[in-house]
Amino acid sequence: MYLLYSALLAAAMVLATPFWLWQMLRHGKYRRGFGERWGRVPLRILKAEQRPIWVHAVSVGEVLAVAGLVAELRRRFPSRRVVVSTTTDTGQKLARDRFGADNVFYFPLDFAFAIRPYMEALKPDLIILAETEFWPNFLRLAKLIGAKIAVVNARISDRSWPGYRRFRGLLMRVLYQIDVFLAQTAEDQRRLADIGAPAERIQVSGNLKFDAPVPKAAEIVSKLRDALAKGNAGPALVCGSTVEGEEAILLAAFQSLLEKHPRAFMVLAPRHPERFEEVSGLVSKSGLPFQRRSQWTGGNLAGTVFLLDSIGELAAMYALADIAFVGGSLVPRGGHNILEPARYRVATVVGPHTENFRDVIELFHGQNAVRTTHAVRIETDLSELMSDEAGRKALGQRASEVMRAQTGATERTLNALAKLTHWHG
Numbered sequence: 291m292y293l294l295y296s297a298l299l300a301a302a303m304v305l306a307t308p309f310w311l312w313q314m315l316r317h318g319k320y321r322r323g324f325g326e327r328w329g330r331v332p333l334r335i336l337k338a339e340q341r342p343i344w345v346h347a348v349s350v351g352e353v354l355a356v357a358g359l360v361a362e363l364r365r366r367f368p369s370r371r372v373v374v375s376t377t378t379d380t381g382q383k384l385a386r387d388r389f390g391a392d393n394v395f396y397f398p399l400d401f402a403f404a405i406r407p408y409m410e411a412l413k414p415d416l417i418i419l420a421e422t423e424f425w426p427n428f429l430r431l432a433k434l435i436g437a438k439i440a441v442v443n444a445r446i447s448d449r450s451w452p453g454y455r456r457f458r459g460l461l462m463r464v465l466y467q468i469d470v471f472l473a474q475t476a477e478d479q480r481r482l483a484d485i486g487a488p489a490e491r492i493q494v495s496g497n498l499k500f501d502a503p504v505p506k507a508a509e510i511v512s513k514l515r516d517a518l519a520k521g522n523a524g525p526a527l528v529c530g531s532t533v534e535g536e537e538a539i540l541l542a543a544f545q546s547l548l549e550k551h552p553r554a555f556m557v558l559a560p561r562h563p564e565r566f567e568e569v570s571g572l573v574s575k576s577g578l579p580f581q582r583r584s585q586w587t588g589g590n591l592a593g594t595v596f597l598l599d600s601i602g603e604l605a606a607m608y609a610l611a612d613i614a615f616v617g618g619s620l621v622p623r624g625g626h627n628i629l630e631p632a633r634y635r636v637a638t639v640v641g642p643h644t645e646n647f648r649d650v651i652e653l654f655h656g657q658n659a660v661r662t663t664h665a666v667r668i669e670t671d672l673s674e675l676m677s678d679e680a681g682r683k684a685l686g687q688r689a690s691e692v693m694r695a696q697t698g699a700t701e702r703t704l705n706a707l708a709k710l711t712h713w714h715g
Contacts, residue, residue, distance in 0.1 A: 291460065295426050296401060303399075322379050323396030329404035331411045334392045335373055341415035342371040344437075346397055349381035351627055352420040354605065355443055355498045357388055358700050359418075366704065367713060373412065380563065384602045400425040409435050416711055418442055419468075422450065429467040438710050442703050443498045444473045446481035448645040449624060454485040462486030470710050472703050475649045493706060496699030497650070499629050508606040510583065514591070515610060518555060523592035525612035525676050528557040528636075530604050531626040532617035536641075537569050539620060541576045541595070543669040548593055551676050555591050557607055559598035561617060561626070566599040573597060604630070611636045613675050613682060619643045620665050625651070628660060632689035637675055637682035639663050653696070659688040 326332055343363055347353045353376060363372050374389050375397040376382045385394045398404040409431050417432050419441045432439055446454065454461060465487045472495040473479040483489045518524060527547075529540050537558065544556045560569045573580045573595050580595035583603075598604060608614055614631035618624060619641030628650060631638045639661045644651045654660040663671040675682045708714070 291463065292426060292430060299400060323382065326396040327399050327404070329398055329401075329407045331407050332395050335395050336411060337371065340370055341413045342373050343367075343416045343418065344373055344375065344412060344414040345418045345420070346375045346423055347381060347385065347420045348376060348397075348423065349378040350384050350602070351499075352376075352443075353381050353384045353388065354502050354627075354630075356418070356420050358501045358503050359442065359498060359703060360389060361503070362700055362704055363707075366708075370415070370713075373414075380601050387602060398428075400427045402427050402431060405431050409437075416440070416707065418707070421445055422447075424461070424464055426464045429464060433467050439468045440470045440472065440707055440710060441468055442472045442495070442707075443699070444471045444482060444492075445475075445478045446485065447624070448648060451481055451485070454481075458484075458486045470706055472706055474699075477649065495702040495706060496696065498699045498703065499627060499650075500693060500696040501698070501700040502629070502633075504633060505605040505630075507609070508603045510600075510603060511606050511609055513588070514596070517588060517591050518610070521553075521590040521592045523553050523555045523590070523594075525551065526555045526557070526610050527613045527615065527672065527676075528559070528608055528611035528631070529615040530557075530559045530608065530617060530630070531561040532558065532569075532615075533561050533621060533623050534565065534568075535621040536617050537572050539665050539668065540615065541573060541578060543672055544595065545576065545578060546669050547673055547676060550673060553592040554676065555593075556595045557598055557610065558595055559604045559607065563599075563601060566597070570597055570599070608636055609634050613672060614638045615668075615672075616640050618646075620668070628654065628689075629693065632659070632686075632693050635683075635686040635690040637661070637685040638689060639668070639671060639675070641665070641668075654689060654692055657688055657692050659685065659692045661685065 345356055345360060347356050360372050373393050374385050375395050376385050377397050382394065382396060398408055405428050413435055414437050417437050417439045421443050422445060429439060471482050471487050471492040473482060473492055474497045476494055479492050479494050482492050547554055560566060570582060578595050579593060580597060582597045582599050584599050598607060608631040611631060614636045616626050616628045616638060618626045622643045624646030625640060625644035628638050628640060642662060642664055661671060
């Protein structure tokens with residue numbers, strides 16, 4: 291099975307080579323960490339210490355989710371080093387900022403020749419995978435060196451579930467390598483069992499993202515807050531993690547909002563860095579006054595669009611918001627994390643496409659703690675919130691209360707990991 295899988299993976303990569311080359315040349319993607327992905331272990335992570343804990347977090351969302359867990363692992367088991375791998379460049383940058391560059395590297399491709407050097411160099415005692423990273427060769431080689439494997443914050447999305455079920459017979463062998471699955475919800479627990487995970491190894495521990503620490507205050511947030519106060523600008527609308535097809539709708543809505551609220555301020559934060567230039571062009575064509583974060587040196591922000599063309603600052607930027615729109619949801623992309631604005635008691639609006647966060651959205655809807663809109667209604671809904679200060683503050687307060695009621699996943703996860711490894715702090 292593994293030989294066939296590796297052959298199919300290699301064939302898929304060969305077929306996709308023109309796409310990867312295009313992405314590398316046009317956007318610089320996949321260029322960073324190229325050697326690490328192919329099995330060259332960076333010297334910076336090599337230290338003659340006890341076998342480490344290896345945490346894998348694909349991108350920014352997963353890095354944020356495991357940040358509190360990593361901190362607690364370091365605190366409870368100070369003699370054990372924690373190293374963190376990521377797949378994306380944005381995740382890598384954030385992880386290096388959070389955990390130190392000497393502890394962070396790119397996850398190798400799922401070929402034995404790329405994985406084996408890491409296993410031999412690090413010899414991890416415990417491997418922690420965030421959410422759903424089921425790489426067959428990686429898991430097989432990890433077990434061969436005697437590592438315990440845990441999947442934390444495990445979830446099976448609506449989109450991926452049918453595909454996993456289709457290959458359940460093969461997937462069962464892969465999932466059997468994993469010692470414990472710590473699911474976000476009872477529904478995720480049921481779906482994990484349905485796709486072949488051993489039922490006796492699945493527990494519900496909750497969503498680590500509810501426990502994620504408040505981001506450290508970014509310097510830019512303080513400067514923007516001072517500029518907003520000086521220019522008497524507001525209300526502030528932060529549109530985060532937007533994707534193609536959403537920015538034009540949001541800019542048109544903001545243009546209309548300025549008729550009633552001429553001193554309103556908008557932060558526009560595209561999800562993918564390679565789209566910064568494209569979105570900058572969209573804002574320019576809209577005729578709205580705008581500033582790029584990379585070029586802003588101060589000045590009045592009333593009536594302005596502020597393009598957040600940086601990485602890792604969005605979570606802290608929600609601290610400025612009176613209203614937040616969380617993207618990937620006006621168009622069918624599954625939505626993004628609404629917990630970051632909720633942490634700041636911000637009134638939050640999403641589109642109808644939130645399948646990737648179905649349980650979180652349902653939870654918030656059940657407490658009237660988030661508002662769902664549509665492309666044709668977003669201007670009306672944002673206008674109502676801008677004009678109703680008491681209503682938007684109440685919406686944000688309910689979101690904050692939902693957050694507080696759901697904490698505790700980190701502690702439950704740590705307890706399960708300690709039981710798995712028989713470690714004591």
